[in-house]
Amino acid sequence: MVSTTTFQEQMQKLEAVSSHEEQLYMILQIYLELFPVRNAYLMRYSPLGHLAEGIISLQATGMVHIGEIREDVRSYPIIFTAIRERQAKFCTGIDYLKQMSTKDIMPSSIHSMLVVPICSGPVVVGYICSSDFDPLPFDESLLPSMTMYGKQVGRLMLGSAGADNEQHVLSKRELEVMRRIAWGENTKEMADSIKISEFTVKQYVKSAIKKLGAQNRSHAIGELYRRGYM
Incomplete structure (x- = not known):
């Protein structure tokens, strides 16, 4: 387990970062410092189609943008389970082979996978995954600490997303x-949660799409992710 003091110190470092881009980098940098992993891939997640999209990866060779990665996580049971249960998950050996998509040809050197969901309350907004560990075997007693890290990161990301300029784009x-x-909420669910009419919800959506210069809801959400609001 990671000590409470060490965990809090690292989270304070993350809270002090003001730039969205630097924050994304620091999320992975701190993750590598806290836990016995050698690589980390940061993915955003949307329940609309269960789509995951790459943001950046960090390993010994440096940082790489991985925006070309787009996957339906239902093809990867370990990822889908981690998201559904909002808990860090690890698999290795034969279990790893069962958990990976059959369409992927993975390097023979990779035989383990770790997935840490990034949560804001009950909602998963992304996840971090790793496939290289030191030392081996991976200590699964660390999974609760990793789950907590994902929850803390989600809280910070949602709290700071677009904080500097969101009022100039969307209300x-x-x-x-x-x-x-x-x-993944529909119009009725949003109306009930926010205590406004379904008509008003639709007006907010229409206004947001127009302000973002988007063609539809999915395009608008993509723009919000790109600009750092999600």
Whole structure:
């Protein structure tokens, strides 16, 4: 287990970062410092189609943008289970082979996978995954600490996303509605949660799409992710 003092010190470092881009880098940097992993891939996740999209990866050779990665996580049971249960998951050996998509040809050197969901309350907004560990075998008693890290990161990301300029693009209510769409809520669910009419929800969505210069809801959500609001 990671000590409470060490964990809090690292989270304070993350909270002190003001730039969204630097924050993404620091999320992985601190993750590598806290846990016995040698690589880390940061992915955003949307329940709309269960789609995961790459953001950046970090390993000994440096940082790499991985925006070309787009996957339906239902093809990867370990990822889908980690997201559904909002708990860090690890698999290795034969179990790893069973958990990976049959369409992927993985390097023979990779035989383990770790997935840490990034949660904001009950909603998973992304995850970190790793495939290289030191020392081996991986200590699965660390999984609760990794789960907590994902929850803390999710809280910080949602709290700071777009904080510097969101008011110049979307109103707070428009942003809330678009985030709820990204979480998979429908119009009725949003209306009930926010205590407004379904008509008003639709007006917020229409206004947000227009302000973002998007073609539809999915395009608008993609723009919000790209600009760092999600």
